[in-house]
Amino acid sequence: MTTEAESPHLLSVRDLGKTFRLPGGRDLVAVDAVSFDLNAGESLGIVGESGSGKTTTARIIAGLESATAGSIDFGGRTLGGSGRSRSSAREIQMVFQDPFGSLDPRQRIAAGIEELLGLHFRFSKSARRARVTELLEEVGLGAQHADELPRNLSGGQRQRVAIARALALEPELLILDEAVSALDVSVQAQILNLLIDIRERTEIAYLFVSHDLAVVRQVCERSIVMNHGRIVEAGATADILDRPTNAYTRQLVDAIPRPGWRPKRRLNAAG
Amino acid sequence: MTANDRSTGMPAEQASRQDLLLAIERLQVTLPPRRRGEARRTVIHDVSMQIAPGESLGVVGESGSGKSMTTRAVMRLLPQGASMTGRLDFDGQDVMGMSRRELSAYRGSQVGMIYQDPRAHTNPLRTLGDFLIEGVTLSGQMRRTEAEELACDLLRQVGVGDAGHRIRQYPHQLSGGLLQRVMIVMALMPSPRLVLADEPTTALDVTIQSEVMAILGEQIRERQCGLMFITHDLDLAAAVTDSLAVMYAGVVVETGPSDNLYSSPRHPYTAGLLASRPHSERVERPTAIPGRPLSAFEAGPGCVFASRCPFATQQCHEQRPALREVDGRNVACHRVEEFGADLTYQFKEAQ
Amino acid sequence: MTTLTVLPDVAVVRRRSNLDMLTVVVATVCSALVVLAILGPFLTPYPPAQTDILAASQGPSAQHLLGTDALGRDILSRLLAGARLSFAGPGLIVAVSTTAGTAIAIWSAWHGGLLDKGMNRVLDVMFAVPGILVAVLAAAVFGSGFWAPVLALSIVYIPYVARVVRSAAVRERRLPYVEACQLAGMRPSRICSRHILRNVAPIALAQGTIAFASALMDFAAISFLGLGVQPPVSEWGLMVSDGRSELLDGAAQQSLAAGAMVVLTVVAFNVLGERVSRRIGGNR
Numbered sequence: 001m002t003t004e005a006e007s008p009h010l011l012s013v014r015d016l017g018k019t020f021r022l023p024g025g026r027d028l029v030a031v032d033a034v035s036f037d038l039n040a041g042e043s044l045g046i047v048g049e050s051g052s053g054k055t056t057t058a059r060i061i062a063g064l065e066s067a068t069a070g071s072i073d074f075g076g077r078t079l080g081g082s083g084r085s086r087s088s089a090r091e092i093q094m095v096f097q098d099p100f101g102s103l104d105p106r107q108r109i110a111a112g113i114e115e116l117l118g119l120h121f122r123f124s125k126s127a128r129r130a131r132v133t134e135l136l137e138e139v140g141l142g143a144q145h146a147d148e149l150p151r152n153l154s155g156g157q158r159q160r161v162a163i164a165r166a167l168a169l170e171p172e173l174l175i176l177d178e179a180v181s182a183l184d185v186s187v188q189a190q191i192l193n194l195l196i197d198i199r200e201r202t203e204i205a206y207l208f209v210s211h212d213l214a215v216v217r218q219v220c221e222r223s224i225v226m227n228h229g230r231i232v233e234a235g236a237t238a239d240i241l242d243r244p245t246n247a248y249t250r251q252l253v254d255a256i257p258r259p260g261w262r263p264k265r266r267l268n269a270a271g
Numbered sequence: 272m273t274a275n276d277r278s279t280g281m282p283a284e285q286a287s288r289q290d291l292l293l294a295i296e297r298l299q300v301t302l303p304p305r306r307r308g309e310a311r312r313t314v315i316h317d318v319s320m321q322i323a324p325g326e327s328l329g330v331v332g333e334s335g336s337g338k339s340m341t342t343r344a345v346m347r348l349l350p351q352g353a354s355m356t357g358r359l360d361f362d363g364q365d366v367m368g369m370s371r372r373e374l375s376a377y378r379g380s381q382v383g384m385i386y387q388d389p390r391a392h393t394n395p396l397r398t399l400g401d402f403l404i405e406g407v408t409l410s411g412q413m414r415r416t417e418a419e420e421l422a423c424d425l426l427r428q429v430g431v432g433d434a435g436h437r438i439r440q441y442p443h444q445l446s447g448g449l450l451q452r453v454m455i456v457m458a459l460m461p462s463p464r465l466v467l468a469d470e471p472t473t474a475l476d477v478t479i480q481s482e483v484m485a486i487l488g489e490q491i492r493e494r495q496c497g498l499m500f501i502t503h504d505l506d507l508a509a510a511v512t513d514s515l516a517v518m519y520a521g522v523v524v525e526t527g528p529s530d531n532l533y534s535s536p537r538h539p540y541t542a543g544l545l546a547s548r549p550h551s552e553r554v555e556r557p558t559a560i561p562g563r564p565l566s567a568f569e570a571g572p573g574c575v576f577a578s579r580c581p582f583a584t585q586q587c588h589e590q591r592p593a594l595r596e597v598d599g600r601n602v603a604c605h606r607v608e609e610f611g612a613d614l615t616y617q618f619k620e621a622q
Numbered sequence: 623m624t625t626l627t628v629l630p631d632v633a634v635v636r637r638r639s640n641l642d643m644l645t646v647v648v649a650t651v652c653s654a655l656v657v658l659a660i661l662g663p664f665l666t667p668y669p670p671a672q673t674d675i676l677a678a679s680q681g682p683s684a685q686h687l688l689g690t691d692a693l694g695r696d697i698l699s700r701l702l703a704g705a706r707l708s709f710a711g712p713g714l715i716v717a718v719s720t721t722a723g724t725a726i727a728i729w730s731a732w733h734g735g736l737l738d739k740g741m742n743r744v745l746d747v748m749f750a751v752p753g754i755l756v757a758v759l760a761a762a763v764f765g766s767g768f769w770a771p772v773l774a775l776s777i778v779y780i781p782y783v784a785r786v787v788r789s790a791a792v793r794e795r796r797l798p799y800v801e802a803c804q805l806a807g808m809r810p811s812r813i814c815s816r817h818i819l820r821n822v823a824p825i826a827l828a829q830g831t832i833a834f835a836s837a838l839m840d841f842a843a844i845s846f847l848g849l850g851v852q853p854p855v856s857e858w859g860l861m862v863s864d865g866r867s868e869l870l871d872g873a874a875q876q877s878l879a880a881g882a883m884v885v886l887t888v889v890a891f892n893v894l895g896e897r898v899s900r901r902i903g904g905n906r
Contacts, residue, residue, distance in 0.1 A: 186544065255481040
C-alpha cells in the first residue's frame with residue numbers, strides 16, 4: 001500500500017465517513033465527508049460538542065476504528081480507508097481524556113515505558129533505563145515516580161505519564177483527545193504548558209480534539225469546527241474565535257463564560 | 272470524635288444573622304478513618320459563608336476543596352460516621368439541632384437540590400411526572416392534580432415544550448440538557464427558599480450549559496430564591512452569581528462580591544486560579560500553579576495554600592490565617608495587605 | 623457551637639479496617655489445612671491401613687484420639703492420610719478449570735461481538751448443568767476411580783470461574799490503557815497475557831478459592847456414592863460413607879470426624895474466597 005509519491009502533508013484526510021448501525025436497524029452517521037490536511041509539526045484543533053463526531057474522527061485516524069468511507073494518507077502512505085481496519089502505526093500515538101483509565105493499574109510507571117521501548121527499539125538494559133528517566137524528566141516527573149503504581153499518582157501526574165508513554169514511541173503525530181479536560185484548572189494549565197513546550201522542542205504534530213475553545217486557542221494555529229459529523233468551519237483558530245462566520249460556531253463562542261457574559265436562552269429549543 | 276480546637280469566638284457579624292437565609296459559621300466536618308489506627312480525616316477545616324434572601328452565592332473550588340461536602344452538610348446529608356461542628360442556621364433556625372421531623376420539612380420544602388448527574392438521580396423505571404410530584408404530594412403540600420398542573424406549568428417556564436406529554440416519559444427518553452431542566456423543575460416544585468446546585472452544568476455541552484444557566488437564573492430571580500452554586504469554573508460562577516466563596520483544601524480562602532473578586536482577587540489562590548485559566552481571547556501562556564490541589568486532610572498546620580503559594584513566608588507555613596475583612600471582602604491570607612491591586616499579574620510574575 | 627455526629631454503622635466501619643479477625647482466622651485455617659494435606663501421611667500416629675479387630679469401633683481415647691472404625695483402624699491416621707487425596711482431587715479440578723476458565727474468559731472478552739455473546743450462552747448452559755450429575759455420568763461411562771470425576775468436574779467448573787472473570791475482562795477491555803497498548807503496536811496476545819490477565823488474576827484467584835470449596839464437596843460426594851476413589855484408599859467422602867454402617871451401632875465417630883473436616887474446609891475456603899474478592903473490589 002505504499003505510494004512513493006511524496007505528499008506535501010503529513011496527514012491528508014479525504015471525505016472520511018463513519019456510519020454506525022444502531023440496534024433498531026437505523027443508521028447513525030457519526031462522521032460525514034470530513035476532509036482536512038495537517039502538515040508536519042503543525043497543530044490542528046478539532047472543536048465540537050458531544051455527538052459532533054470529533055472523537056470518532058480522531059479514533060479512525062489513530063486506527064482504533066475503521067472508516068466506512070473516504071481515505072487517510074499519512075506520510076505518503078495510505079492508511080486503512082473505507083471498510084478496512086488496520087494495525088496501528090507507531091508514528092501515530094494518542095493521549096486519552098481519562099487519566100485514571102489510561103494506565104495499566106498494576107504496572108509500575110518505568111516498567112510500562114520500558115515495555116514500550118522494548119517493542120520498537122533496540123536498547124541495552126541500562127540505555128533503556130536511562131531513556132525512561134529522560135522521558136519522565138521531559139514531562140516533569142522525577143525518578144521517584146518511576147517505580148510507583150498509577151494509583152499512587154495524582155490525575156495530573158498520570159496524564160504526564162500518558163504523555164511520556166506516547167513520546168517514548170517517537171511519533172510524528174500525537175492525537176490528544178480531550179487530554180486536559182478532566183483535570184483541575186490549576187493542573188490543566190501545567191499539562192497545557194507541557195504540551196506547548198513539547199511542540200517547541202520537537203517536530204511532533206498535534207491533532208488536538210477538545211470542546212474547550214480557550215484551550216484550543218493556546219495550542220492550535222488552525223482549527224476545524226464540527227457539528228453533527230460535519231465540518232462547519234475551518235481556518236485559523238484566531239479567526240474562527242474572533243470572527244466566526246458559521247451560526248453554530250458563533251453560538252459556541254458566545255457560550256464561553258467570561259467577564260460580563262450573560263447566559264443566553266435560545267428560543268423554542270428542542271433540547 | 273476529635274475535639275474542635277477552634278471552637279472559641281464568634282465572628283462579628285452575629286447581629287445580622289437573623290436577616291440571613293443561610294449562615295454557615297466555622298463549619299468543620301470530619302470523616303471516620305479509612306483504616307484502623309489512623310486518625311479521623313478532616314474534609315472541611317473551617318468554612319463560613321452567608322446567603323441573604325434572594326442572593327446567589329457561587330462556591331468555587333477544585334477537587335478536594337470540600338465544596339460538595341459543604342452542600343451535603345447544609346442538607347445534613349453527610350456520610351455515615353461523619354461528624355460536624357460549627358453553626359449552621361437556615362432562616363434563623365439551627366439546622367444542626369433539628370429533629371427528624373423538622374429536618375424532613377426543611378429538606379422537603381425549604382431547600383431544593385440540583386445535582387451534576389441528573390441521570391443518576393432519577394429512577395429509570397418511573398415517569399418524570401411521578402418523579403416531579405412525589406416530593407410535594409408525599410409531604411402533603413399539594414394534591415396530585417394540583418402538583419401535576421404546577422409541574423406542567425414549571426416545565427413550560429423552563430422551555431420544555433409539550434409538558435403534558437413529557438411528564439409521561441421516562442428519563443432515558445430525554446437528552447442530558449432536557450433532563451437537567453426537569454431537575455430544576457424538581458428543585459423548584461415545593462417553592463423552596465434556597466436552591467443548592469452542585470455542578471449542574473459540568474456534564475453538559477457549553478451551548479446547553481449557557482441555556483440551563485439562563486433558565487436557572489431566571490427562575491431564581493423571579494422567585495426571590497437564594498442560590499448556592501457549586502462549581503469548579505470561576506469564570507462561570509463570576510458571571511452568574513452575586514457573590515463568590517473560593518474554597519481550597521476545606522477552607523474558604525476568599526469571599527466577596529463576584530465582579531469585584533473576579534476583577535481584583537486578593538488571595539493568591541484566587542489569583543492563581545485566574546492566571547491558570549487559558550485565555551479565550553488571545554494566545555497567552557497560562558500561568559500554572561505548581562503541584563496539585565491538596566485535600567483538607569493533607570494540609571499542614573499553616574495556611575492550606577502555603578505549599579503552592581509563591582508568596583509564602585515562614586509564618587504562612589506555621590500559622591493558619593483566619594478570614595478577615597479587606598476592601599469589602601473576606602480574605603484568609605497573612606500577607607493580603609502587602610499585595611498590590613493586580614494580584615493576578617503579581618502571581619504571574621512570581622512564577 | 624453545636625456538634626453533630628452521624629452515628630457510624632458498625633458494618634461499614636468494620637469493612638473499612640485493613641485486615642479483620644475473620645480473614646486472619648480463615649486464612650490461617652486454610653493454610654493449616656493445605657499443610658496438613660501435604661504432610662498428613664507423614665504425621666499419622668498409626669499406619670492408616672493397619673487393622674485391629676480387637677479395638678474396633680472404639681470411641682475417642684488416649685491411644686486413639688478420634689477413636690477407631692469398624693475394622694479397628696485409627697480414624698485420626700485415616701483422616702490425615704486421606705487429606706492428600708481429598709485435596710488433590712478438588713485441587714486439580716480447580717487448577718484446570720481456573721486456568722481454562724480464565725483463558726476462555728479473556729479470549730472471549732477480547733474478541734467481543736457475536737463470539738462473546740455465543741460464549742456467554744454456552745457458559746450459561748454449562749452453569750445450569752449440575753456438576754455432580756456429570757461426574758456420576760462420567761464415572762458410569764469411564765468407570766469409577768480418581769480420574770473420571772476429576773476430569774468431569776474440571777469441565778463443569780469452568781463456567782464458575784469464566785463467567786466472573788469474563789465480566790471483569792470486558793470491563794478491563796474497555797479501559798483506554800488497552801487501546802493505548804494497541805496503538806503502541808502490541809499484539810493482542812501480549813495485551814491479553816501481560817496486561818488484562820494481570821488485572822483479572824486476583825478475581826480469578828478469589829473465584830478459584832470459592833470453587834475449590836464446592837469442588838471438594840462434590841468430589842467427596844462422588845466418593846461417598848462409591849463412584850470415586852475405591853477402598854482401601856482413605857479419602858474423606860469415602861470415610862463418611864464407610865461410617866454409615868457403624869452409625870446404627872452407635873459409633874458415629876468416623877462419619878462425624880470426616881464430615882466435620884469436609885465442612886470445615888468448605889466453610890474456610892468459601893469465606894476466604896469471598897473476603898479476597900471483597901478486598902479486590904475495595905482496592906480498585
